[in-house]
Amino acid sequence: MGKIGFDNEKYLNMQSEHIRERMAQFGGKLYMEFGGKLFDDYHASRVLPGFQPDSKLQMLLKLKDQAEIVIAVSASAIDQHKKRGDIGITYDQEVLRLIDLFRSVGLYVGSVVITQYQGQQSADGFIKRLGDLGVAAYRHYMIEGYPANIPLIVSEDGFGKNDYIPTERSLIVVTAPGPGSGKMATCLSQLYHEHQRGIKAGYAKFETFPIWNIPLKHPVNLAYEAATADLNDVNMIDPFHLEAYGKVAINYNRDVEIFPVLQTIFKTISGTSPYQSPTDMGVNMAGNCIFDDEAVKKAAREEMIRRYYIALCEQKKGKENKAEISKLEMLLNQEGLSTADYAVAVAAKTTEEETGEPAAAIELPDGRIVTGKNKALLGAASAMLLNALKVLADIPDDEHLLASEVIRPVQELKVNYLGNHNPRLHTDEVLVALSVSAASNENAKKALDCLPMLKNCNAHCSVILSSVDTDIFRRLRINLTCEPKYQNKKLFHNN
Structure with a gap:
């Protein structure tokens, strides 16, 4: 545990105000993809010392009368019994835990959506369990060629096949047990369905990492790549932002890949897109709340080494993760780090x-x-x-x-x-x-x-x-x- 380098109070105030501004921009409904974790965001608290694990929750509680929660979880994660590493429970168990936690603080949970569905029996079993517990559950299907095949995606045979998720409030927060759960696709599918029903709706993204207004190779952004090494996420300069504004902003490959889809959906709805880049979609203010850059860098470098050790131990236990380990080794080399830089290991x-x-x-x-x-x-x-x-x-x-x-x-x-x-x-x-x-x-x-x-x-x-x-x-x-x-x-x- 090192020095504090992040102003949490400033973050809460700045973030909630920025989300209100984005809601006002669209009117009607705003689908907001919440990346990372609303509860227990220990990764953020480790790499941004001073960030409280429940910061996003506290910020959201300022908007709770307008907010409705939709939880997305992929069918493949359920089928593979994927676990949330920091608390050691499977994604389907985490969905139930999140519902209880949201309800306990007065947040309204509207439904659960099973994404990337391909008829998995385990997913069907979980849907039945949710139904028995009185929780509405919906299916969103795998789409061939996603995200490149835009004509198919934005059609009755693409998003049109997905279940429509009825919602009641103006701010729809789409969250998940972990990365790769299909949150963005859920939001885009809902925009398509809302348009088909003549309902005005917009989209925004609240993703803490990578932080768009710090350097590409900043240790905090590298630590994000380390945290998602199993997904092979890659941070990159946002090419759309650079072209539109002549300014460097940091994003990652999945957002850059999906951006043409989002633009097409918006153009289908209103004839124009409100966003010129994937960075425009975001509302993240975390980069503005770092006040001790050296403290944050030190914490992020330690996190990179921790992720490497965790992956090595998982391999020892039988997990096939050579590509993940290779990615982590590349990141450590890029930052000039090794396990010899981790004092407790030495x-x-x-x-x-x-x-x-x-x-x-x-x-x-x-x-x-x-x-x-x-x-x-x-x-x-x-x-x-x-x-x-x-x-x-x-x-x-x-x-x-x-x-x-x-x-x-x-x-x-x-x-x-x-x-x-x-x-x-x-x-x-x-x-x-x-x-x-x-x-x-x-x-x-x-x-x-x-x-x-x-x-x-x-x-x-x-x-x-x-x-x-x-x-x-x-x-x-x-x-x-x-x-x-x-x-x-x-x-x-x-x-």
Whole structure:
């Protein structure tokens, strides 16, 4: 966790006002594609330190009386059980979670649209489940030659085949569990159908990344490419913007490819297009709210390395992602980065080399790095966690937060009754033991009170951790990475 470099309050005010201006420009209905995540936008908060994960939500709440949510999820993502990596749940589960979250803050969710539909049974099953839960669901089909075959796309055999999504309010926010969900196509399809019904409607795009008014090779924009390496998104200078205005603006390949389709749809509706470039479509004000460029660059470079480690570990676990890894290596080389530039990775590997045991390291908010290694009672991640809390609570290193008489009964439960072969305590077990000890041990209580201070800290382990440990770090909002290797040479690993 480094210095703050982004003014979140300025962002909320500037962004909501700019969206109001765009709504006024069109009148009638405005379909607004929301890229990234409305809730829990941890990527943005990591690369723009100071950006709050719920910033987009807070901004949208200023407009909630006019807003209606439509959630798009691709049938292929459902069929492939694609997961949202930062919270570890599948896209269809994330749709349900988003509906609950939107409703809990008073936002109206109108429907769910299944995009890129080709008759997948898993998608049909999810549509039925939504219906059973009282949520309206619609199908949008794959269109041959999309997005290049414009005559087909803008016809009864293209967008015309899609289900029309009835909407009630003036601002239709189209969001999704993750990238590649078909949000833009959903908006364009709705524009086509609204025109067929004689309803006035417009389109705008709210995509945080890439940031259009910072350089193409700025680390924040490169970090976006790293985050979407599996989709092979490519940042580029917007050629339409350059031609129309003689000014450089940054966009990405999918928006540039789809722009002629959007222009054709607008011309079909009103005889002219309100936009001269894909950048014109956007309403993103994030670039205007960066006040410490060096802090933002540092955070973005760290994110690029984290993405690389995550991809390497996914490959070790059996994922076929050579192209993704090659893309990430290219981006790191482009920025002159390597894993040697990631302080916690260097510390963890050095400790492992010195001790001969798996090790972990975490960088505290003040820049100090604390390590931990495998012990008889604790795994490396658990030892690191306790050591970090002791440092934050100013507790001497030789002071034990957990007495052996507290740890051993937990070990006996694991081995003798729950069938575990590894007696060392995982991080969840350590935190429970620490909570119990806090009732009678003042130091344990002081250490436990410091737990929130680990939020947004970087941590690294010299071996792949169990799913239990990675889930705890995710819940604590610690940015965890691991070396792409297992502690032992067994063929089966419970990830």
